[in-house]
Amino acid sequence: MENGIENIHQLILNYIEINDAEWDFCRSSFKTASFKKKEILVKQGDICDTIYFVVSGLLRIYFLDEKGEEKIFHFCLENTFATDYESFLKGIPSSFSIQAMENTKVIIITFEMLQNLYSVLRYGDKLGRLIAEDYFFIINDKIKSMYIHSAMERYKKMNTRFPKILQRVPQHYIASYLNISSVHLSRLKYAHKNE
Amino acid sequence: MENGIENIHQLILNYIEINDAEWDFCRSSFKTASFKKKEILVKQGDICDTIYFVVSGLLRIYFLDEKGEEKIFHFCLENTFATDYESFLKGIPSSFSIQAMENTKVIIITFEMLQNLYSVLRYGDKLGRLIAEDYFFIINDKIKSMYIHSAMERYKKMNTRFPKILQRVPQHYIASYLNISSVHLSRLKYAHKNE
DNA sequence: AAAAACTGATAACATTTGTTATTGTTTTGT
DNA sequence: ACAAAACAATAACAAATGTTATCAGTTTTT
Numbered sequence: 438m439e440n441g442i443e444n445i446h447q448l449i450l451n452y453i454e455i456n457d458a459e460w461d462f463c464r465s466s467f468k469t470a471s472f473k474k475k476e477i478l479v480k481q482g483d484i485c486d487t488i489y490f491v492v493s494g495l496l497r498i499y500f501l502d503e504k505g506e507e508k509i510f511h512f513c514l515e516n517t518f519a520t521d522y523e524s525f526l527k528g529i530p531s532s533f534s535i536q537a538m539e540n541t542k543v544i545i546i547t548f549e550m551l552q553n554l555y556s557v558l559r560y561g562d563k564l565g566r567l568i569a570e571d572y573f574f575i576i577n578d579k580i581k582s583m584y585i586h587s588a589m590e591r592y593k594k595m596n597t598r599f600p601k602i603l604q605r606v607p608q609h610y611i612a613s614y615l616n617i618s619s620v621h622l623s624r625l626k627y628a629h630k631n632e
Numbered sequence: 633m634e635n636g637i638e639n640i641h642q643l644i645l646n647y648i649e650i651n652d653a654e655w656d657f658c659r660s661s662f663k664t665a666s667f668k669k670k671e672i673l674v675k676q677g678d679i680c681d682t683i684y685f686v687v688s689g690l691l692r693i694y695f696l697d698e699k700g701e702e703k704i705f706h707f708c709l710e711n712t713f714a715t716d717y718e719s720f721l722k723g724i725p726s727s728f729s730i731q732a733m734e735n736t737k738v739i740i741i742t743f744e745m746l747q748n749l750y751s752v753l754r755y756g757d758k759l760g761r762l763i764a765e766d767y768f769f770i771i772n773d774k775i776k777s778m779y780i781h782s783a784m785e786r787y788k789k790m791n792t793r794f795p796k797i798l799q800r801v802p803q804h805y806i807a808s809y810l811n812i813s814s815v816h817l818s819r820l821k822y823a824h825k826n827e
Numbered sequence: 828a829a830a831a832a833c834t835g836a837t838a839a840c841a842t843t844t845g846t847t848a849t850t851g852t853t854t855t856g857t
Numbered sequence: 858a859c860a861a862a863a864c865a866a867t868a869a870c871a872a873a874t875g876t877t878a879t880c881a882g883t884t885t886t887t
Contacts, residue, residue, distance in 0.1 A: 500779075500780075502779075502780055503780070508779055510779065522768065522772070523768075523769055523772050526765055526769075527769075532776060560757075562755075562757035562758045562760075562761055563757045563760075563761075565757075565758075565761040566757055566758075566760040566761035566764055569761050569764035569765045569768055570721055570764045572768055573717065573718070573764055573767050573768045573771065574718055574721075574722075576768065576771055576772055576775060577717070577718050577771055579775060580771060580774060580775045580778070581727060583775070583778060584695075584697075584703055584705065584811065585695075585697055585698070588844095607863080607864065607865090608864075608865065609863095609864075609865080616779065617844075617845090618844070618845055618846080619864090619865080620844090620845075620846080620847095620865095620866085620867085621843085621844055621845070623865065623866055623867080624844090624866090624867090626866095627866085627867090783874095802833080802834065802835090803834075803835065804833095804834075804835080812874075812875090813874070813875055813876080814834090814835080815835095815836085815837085815874090815875075815876080815877095816873085816874055816875070817835095818835065818836055818837080819836090819837090819874090821836095822836085822837090
């Protein structure tokens with residue numbers, strides 16, 4: 438589907454059984470939006486009451502550390518979700534900002550909308566549980582990777598899993614994502630280019 | 633309650649409404665166990681099909697890195713849960729081992745048991761969702777802390793939140809938990825002792 | 828009680844990683 | 858099309874962190 442809503446349908450079907458009437462209800466509650474490169478979707482400190490589903494383009498989730506420097510927490514590629522899930526669920530100020538790195542089309546799912554879905558769908562709470570569990574898996578992988586792998590290993594892994602992202606994103610953003618300095622990443626690349 | 637089951641009751645009540653019949657069902661499915669200091673509850677590579685609720689004592693969750701060295705991922709204090717939640721949910725080999733650091737009493741919740749609870753309790757799926765969300769919050773905090781705070785800041789935070797743990801656990805385990813060498817932790821303590 | 832293993836501090840040295848500055852190139856904004 | 862900004866590589870140096878070894882005190886095991 439051109440507008441990406443059909444992709445969400447597929448994702449939901451991976452989790453639970455959903456009939457046509459239920460899907461119509463979902464579809465009617467989703468809205469779309471477009472953001473230009475560099476536009477801010479969520480500002481650190483504001484409440485993130487929205488889940489964005491990236492249809493096309495690229496987002497980054499980042500925060501300012503105590504030195505006032507941006508650190509990138511996550512890149513959000515096509516067909517993935519972007520939110521501060523803790524801010525979203527608890528209604529507390531977001532730890533992160535979300536910004537478009539390219540012109541980006543998203544589908545918007547608000548908190549109210551999602552609570553509605555949970556109660557209207559026959560397996561709504563189960564869907565919520567499976568989404569939360571999946572979110573847990575994602576972040577669990579991330580933390581395990583930080584413990585187990587060096588910056589270079591994470592870089593290579595990134596290269597393997599998302600080779601295109603390294604072309605689309607300036608290298609110092611990658612360094613920020615890996616939590617190392619851009620100079621150091623440059624050195625690592627040089628040291629390992631013949632492996 | 634002496635055996636700690638009442639603490640679990642309270643935790644569930646924090647999440648959902650549960651009546652006496654439902655609680656009796658829960659209570660009857662829980663079992664208890666005791667482990668001596670140094671005993672292994674879960675071995676890295678095995679499937680972790682159990683959630684342990686620590687009634688008394690102390691557990692550690694750790695893994696062997698590629699150099700063959702143990703890295704501590706988490707300490708499990710009284711009234712908290714211990715599991716490899718990803719292994720538990722997906723039925724895949726555990727990334728971690730779990731070991732008793734002191735003689736420890738636990739309540740055992742198996743995967744089958746929990747799926748039963750989810751279907752038998754009126755708000756079972758909601759309970760599952762809230763548990764998964766809470767697990768997400770815990771690990772989300774952990775990862776944010778790793779991004780934002782230095783080893784020393786995390787040490788101090790630990791000192792503030794769980795002062796007793798530093799008395800109960802040998803220091804090189806703390807260093808492992810902080811992902812720094814024991815020598816370095818010793819130096820940091822010296823450098824910051826007058827702050 | 829003696830032996831062995833464990834623990835935490837410390838020193839000396841090696842390695843990793845960050846910081847700042849420079850340069851040439853590419854990209855962006857007007 | 859041009860000027861300004863952003864980008865990546867590199868060098869020189871500084872700071873952080875790891876490694877190995879030693880030692881004295883403590884705990885555990887036999």
